[in-house]
Amino acid sequence: MVTDTEGRIWFSLNRGISMVNPARLTRNSPPAIAHVQAILADGNPIGLGASVHIPGGHRRITLDFAGLSLSVPERVRFRYLLEGFDHVWSEPVAAREAVYTNLAPGPYRFRVVASNPDGVWSSDEAVIGFDVDPLFWQTWWFRLSIVLIIALAVVMFFQLRVLRLTKQMNMRFEERLAERTRIAQELHDTLLQGFLSASMQLHVVNDRLAADSPEKPLVNRVLELMGHVIEEGRNAVRGLRTSRLRSPGLEQAFSLIRQEFPAQAQTGFRLIVEGTPRPLRSIIRDEVYLIGHEALSNAFRHAHASDIEVELEYAASHLRVLIRDNGIGIDTQVLSSGRDGHWGLSGMKERSERIGGKLRVLSRAVAGTEVELSVPGPIAFESRSNDHPRAWVSRLYRRKRRNEESQSGGEQPR
Known part of the structure; x- marks a missing residue:
């Protein structure tokens, strides 16, 4: 072997002479080809097929891969990305495995590329998809069941509370x-x-x-x-x-209060009813009437108002009574601590607490006074048999029987 002045290398062979010019050699070796070899779950191999499923509960998932290179295999580098978990590609590494811990249930897609010893990255990547199966407490039906159980517990607690009240x-x-x-x-x-x-x-x-x-x-x-x-x-x-109200309706009882104050005939009075009136429990009806009577009496006697309005709201969840006027209002100190020798406001509050209601009194010197009483529906309204599930099922069964009898009666024999 001899090197000449131009850097060429000459080899003496049995059948002749061979020359190699290093300046014309191609430096880049062929690109490395990446290949996923195995998937391990806590050290246990998972079969690779068309659909790869990893049972839930495994904490450590390992993906083994390799890069095919005929030149210097130890200089092959890898980059990988797990779609569904990673957001960017990993840094080039020499390790031939990727380890993930505590993967959440769901589909994933693993991608890996390799570079040859000269640092040239291959345009072809190895791709494998797999699914991590959820444990039973991670399934949607289990979570939905928990939500329903909690909702049912809240409803039962509310119903028990209402029954106790x-x-x-x-x-x-x-x-x-x-x-x-x-x-x-x-x-x-x-x-x-x-x-x-x-x-x-x-x-x-x-x-x-x-x-x-x-x-x-x-x-x-x-x-x-x-x-x-x-x-x-x-x-x-x-x-x-007996009950203080001869009429079962609060709207009629409140409308008659106007007649108790003939001296305030010039004061405008309006009664508004929202919703469908429902029968009230007698004790609730009496207490609500007394609270409203006290509020209206104060408005007619002391507010010097030109307009007084009563609003009755029959909602499914509550009974609400709102009494407002545009009078001179109530002094702040009287509103907070009451007036010596007068028990109107304190009596209204005590009555509302006894029936499980909420009383709110707002008053301003230029805006008049507003008294609002709210009582939960299950406490205020009498229970209706139509609301009972068993009664509803019974009505549905009777309706079905009537339909079947009418159909059988309409058929004519041949």
């Missing part, structure tokens, strides 16, 4: 009814009977007075007042023993 309300109603009955009996047996006895004796005295006696008109006036007091007492006793 309803039971407490019924117990309070029975206690109040018993107390009102006792008070009515005592009033009837003591005060009312005393007035009746005094009235009878005064009638005897009146009969004995001469027709032209100067005391006659005065005695007649006293008898008239006593008769009025006795009638009022009977009405009070009757109201203690």
